[in-house]
Amino acid sequence: MVDTRTGEVFTVIARAVAVAADALHTPQLLWASGIRPPALGRYLNDQPQVVVGARIDLPAHRATAATDPRDALTGVSWVPFADGVHPFHGQVMQLDASPIAIHAADRPDPRPMVGLGWFLPKDVQPDDRVWFSDGDLDEHGLPAIHIDYRLTGDDRALVRRAVEELQDLAADLGEQTRTPDLLAAGSSLHYQGTVRMGAADDGTSVCDDHGRVWGWQNLFVGGNGVIPTATACNPTLTAVALVVRSVDAITATLETRTPPS
Numbered sequence: 310m311v312d313t314r315t316g317e318v319f320t321v322i323a324r325a326v327a328v329a330a331d332a333l334h335t336p337q338l339l340w341a342s343g344i345r346p347p348a349l350g351r352y353l354n355d356q357p358q359v360v361v362g363a364r365i366d367l368p369a370h371r372a373t374a375a376t377d378p379r380d381a382l383t384g385v386s387w388v389p390f391a392d393g394v395h396p397f398h399g400q401v402m403q404l405d406a407s408p409i410a411i412h413a414a415d416r417p418d419p420r421p422m423v424g425l426g427w428f429l430p431k432d433v434q435p436d437d438r439v440w441f442s443d444g445d446l447d448e449h450g451l452p453a454i455h456i457d458y459r460l461t462g463d464d465r466a467l468v469r470r471a472v473e474e475l476q477d478l479a480a481d482l483g484e485q486t487r488t489p490d491l492l493a494a495g496s497s498l499h500y501q502g503t504v505r506m507g508a509a510d511d512g513t514s515v516c517d518d519h520g521r522v523w524g525w526q527n528l529f530v531g532g533n534g535v536i537p538t539a540t541a542c543n544p545t546l547t548a549v550a551l552v553v554r555s556v557d558a559i560t561a562t563l564e565t566r567t568p569p570s
């Protein structure tokens with residue numbers, strides 16, 4: 310290992326190793342270590358995200374209330390995903406809680422403003438991937454990260470449906486302040502799948518359902534990268550739930566293996 314702050318190189322002897330360096334850097338570290346199962350880096354799954362902004366027309370009695378009408382808003386409200394009915398995970402965000410710019414031209418306006426962010430399940434594809442090539446290194450001397458990623462026809466159809474839904478919702482709420490549009494790939498910050506788990510070592514997964522890398526007894530991967538299927542919700546809790554299972558498997562491994570000499 311290398312301490313990038315000091316350049317010190319040192320060796321760690323461990324009975325089990327767990328790599329959880331996010332869905333881009335976990336495959337990078339495996340590749341750099343010469344561990345290159347066929348699915349490594351593939352099935353990169355980033356949720357397309359569509360957003361709109363709106364000023365809310367409050368009922369007259371609320372708009373003229375003595376209190377600031379913005380007080381009626383509370384952080385983020387959830388519009389749930391429902392398979393086959395509402396294929397989006399929605400967040401209605403009070404302006405000062407929104408990470409996305411949704412301002413129209415600045416002008417005094419007492420109406421509260423919200424951003425609606427819809428996360429879409431991706432049509433997961435093996436050719437969406439993070440990939441590396443020997444000799445092509447980044448500033449840390451690790452394999453440089455390259456990304457192939459595209460939306461399929463199904464993805465684009467779902468994006469259009471989200472745009473239409475958000476257009477209607479903004480109109481229902483009041484005044485639209487940002488045209489609904491698809492954010493740049495990666496904006497969701499919910500990238501997953503590059504070290505995905507699977508039921509069998511058939512070349513379509515990197516690890517088993519406990520995060521153990523195929524072909525290894527004591528090497529585990531964790532984090533969003535192990536999530537194998539399309540998701541629309543924020544993924545961290547899923548990744549944490551999965552890693553709890555991995556910890557059980559690691560513990561069992563340590564109890565049965567003899568320490569290295």
Ligand SMILES: Cc1cc2nc3c(=O)[nH]c(=O)nc-3n(C[C@H](O)[C@H](O)[C@H](O)COP(=O)(O)OP(=O)(O)OC[C@H]3O[C@@H](n4cnc5c(N)ncnc54)[C@H](O)[C@@H]3O)c2cc1C
Pocket residue numbers: 329330331332334338498499531532533534543544545546548
């Ligand atoms: C502003 C913001 C808001 C978010 N809000 C939400 C939310 O509300 N809900 C949600 O579910 N998700 C949210 N996310 C996404 C969330 O951060 C990810 O889902 C989650 O952190 C992914 O976990 P992970 O373990 O895969 O990766 P990370 O949490 O990124 O952990 C990877 C770790 O590995 C380290 N690392 C990387 N490379 C190396 C290396 N070579 N050597 C040693 N260490 C390394 C990194 O420093 C990092 O500590 C948000 C993200 C951001 C930025």
